[in-house]
Amino acid sequence: MKYFIVTYGCQMNVHESEKIAGILEKMGYECCQAREEADIIVFNTCAIREGAEDRVFGNVGNLKKQKRKNKDLIIVVCGCMTQKSQTAQKLLNTFPFVDIVIGTFNLPKLGLYIEAVKKGRQLEILEEGDIDETLPYKRTSGDNAWVNIMQGCNNFCTYCIVPYVRGREKSRKAENILKEIKETVETGKYKKITLLGQNVNSYGKDIEGGLSFAQLLKEICKIEGDFKVSFMTSHPKDLTDDVIDVIAGEDKIEKYIHLPAQSGNNRILKMMNRSYTREKYLEIIDKIRKKIPDCRITSDFIVGFPSETEEEFEDTMSLVEKVKYDSIFAFMYSPREGTVASKMEEQIDQDVKNKRVNKLLALEKKLQRESDKK
């Protein structure tokens, strides 16, 4: 019996697909290279922008023929998109051949749903879930090992669906993280450890008497072996001096920070609920440049947030010019149902968003050339 996993979205999802692979292999399934050969196909979905969801609907729809040929084929859709029960229901209604639809918190029970599928379609969306320390995983990213340090997000940026589909912040116990990294490094197969969380800088805030993110980094660096540590994502409001100091002082930590700014304009930042200003952001960049002169810095930006004017967009352009990022991601704002920003008046026309994103991407190309030269 063979499995095939299709992954959308962020590194968190890539790592979660490694857990899906772990669960399936434990059940006796083997990995295969083409979906046509598979007995079970899993779509691990993302809800961050509409485009991501459209692709899932398209690709799941394309399986109709394969299912007609092979009645025993099991099709699973899970992840952030199906965590929204309305979308889950729509998927079940649109595609009668989909067998299992579950959310982000149901993963530990995946094996049970697969066993039960003979009795009928499985649909379950749990509201919250604890971190399961017992899930097996199969690392699939070369010499890089993803290590989850926390799940969820408490920030509720007004445009973002993540807090609704991933729940509140929950940190893993430091001892479990350190044990996982130690065992991973000891295999000798992994030279890179990438710590994952929606907002890694608030690591530990939910554990009384636990380590802070800076302390966790220090402990990780004490682990013996030849490896480098990086992490994502940092939120500017929580990137404290002690974290910058640890990055500067520890050889094992990559000199790289992904620090999404989202906008260079204070009114838009406020409407986004980002809790920092352009000035505060630039202050942090200054500190990083002073303490870690060779640090690579990258960022995410959203253009066309509701009511964003041309001048306000130009503030984003000027911030990007000023910081001279090594690279940036630029996204057109995509309204997500249930978020605050999706209900705001003055949604921006698609062609304006297109123009702005192209302008920002042209700037990104220029920066990229300069960074490559460096």
Ligand code: SAH
């Ligand atoms: N936790 C990370 C981001 C996760 S989402 C952080 O806070 O930085 C990755 C990126 O997708 C975000 O940085 C943002 O730029 C973009 N994004 C999130 N919601 C979006 C939306 N509704 N429309 C367009 N881009 C969005």
Ligand code: SF4
């Ligand atoms: Fe979304 Fe903001 Fe949380 Fe990042 S910090 S996941 S953008 S709500």
Ligand code: F3S
């Ligand atoms: Fe997408 Fe979920 Fe990641 S919405 S970006 S897969 S946390």
